């Protein structure tokens with residue numbers, strides 16, 4: 001499986017180490033930038049690149065890292081087809097995958113350690129989607145996405 005990854009300047013170092021972590025797990029990595037972390041990088045274009053590649057099924061999933069992971073998750077969720085989840089601890093990571101089947105994992109490099117980021121990434125990769133009662137809930141999410149901001153009442 002191929003994973004797209006991206007960060008802003010705050011997440012650059014964590015991204016670089018996660019690339020190696022993914023490669024060690026025999027995963028192909030598509031780096032959507034940046035190529036250096038020594039100057040400011042806006043998170044929105046990077047989130048857009050990773051999310052669009054994920055939504056287009058060019059990759060099997062995406063990982064985004066900024067200071068908190070919050071901006072990245074909000075930006076990625078603007079792309080149709082994306083279920084991005086901000087996971088800075090293990091419990092959320094497990095259920096974000098089993099129940100919500102998030103296709104983009106977002107983390108905060110100023111919130112968690114590299115070790116925790118790797119544990120969260122492994123849990124996200126290894127936890128299967130439960131399916132069953134969660135499938136109609138995901139359908140409701142995509143229906144809501146299709147509705148957009150049209151007033152319903």
Ligand SMILES: O=P(O)(O)OC[C@H]1O[C@@H](O)[C@H](O)[C@@H]1O
Nearest residue numbers: 008010066067068069070071
């Ligand atoms: O380094 P500065 O610009 O202060 O902060 C960048 C972080 O602030 C938030 O937008 C994001 O989490 C981003 O990573």
